[in-house]
Amino acid sequence: MPFPNWLSGGFRKAGDVWREADRSLGGWLPGGGVASPVSRATQPVKNAVKLTNIRDVAVIPVLDKGLSAGVVPPVEGMYARFLSGTSKPLTELPPAVRAEIPGAYASARSPKQILNPQWETALQAKIKEKLTQVEDPLIARMFAVDDLNSANIPKYISSQKAISTKGSVPVGQKDFPAGSVLSESLGRFWINPTTKQITDRYDFNYYTPEYTDPSMRNPLAGIQMLKEGNPRGAIPLADALGLIKPGSGYEIKAPQ
Secondary structure (H helix, E strand, O other), X not given: OOOOHHHHHHHXXXXXXXXXXXXXXXXXXXXXXXXXXXXXXXXXXXHHHOHHHHHHXXXXXXXXXXXXXXXXXXXXXXXXXXXXXXXXXXXXXXXXXXXXXXXXXXHHHOOOEEEOHHHHHHHHHHHHHHOOOOOOHHHHHHHHHHHHHOOOOOOEEEHHHHHHHHOOEEEOHHHOOOOOOHHHHOOOEEEOOOOOEEEEEEOOOOEOOOOEOHHHHOHHHHHHHHHOOOHHHHHHHHHHOOOOOOOOOEEXXXXX
């Protein structure tokens, strides 16, 4: 059945407006009739409408604005950001997190013994090596620690030495105030004393390319974890949906 004249005429007018808008924008609108810059560059137009592009261009900026404005709770919002699978850096921290950083930074600057970053790096390499021999990550870590105990890498060093080695101040769990959101949002991070830039990476242990806990890729296990009140149960569900994969995460590069 053909459209009534008034309806088909409306569609024609709407089409004219769409095509005119497309010409004004240089061919970016789908179905506008003008070859887009993407097409002219022989790149598939479909790449411009991938879900990942929609996420990073539309969803993540809105979430980040909510985080920076304090509208979105920091712990939940930063976790949701991870579950989305984005790799876009987070460049502005939530107000609740920013409010706790000066105290943590001041604590980190005071001379004390801290875990040696070099030892931690060596430990991760050892764990990776041991996981080729045993499947259980806890046993692999135990063997790795045993190996490092006989190595010539001190486990603890002066915080001042760590600062002079890397050029940034390592802020760890012991520097956080009681009940801090830092422990659940940033974990350990670094602050450059000159630029006051905070650097960190948001990801999860046992959900890495080197080793992934089987439960982290089992949706049924994820549902059970959520029923038990464990928020990590969302990881296997996001994994099953293809939103994230082992090693997913995003860099945090924000001012103090």
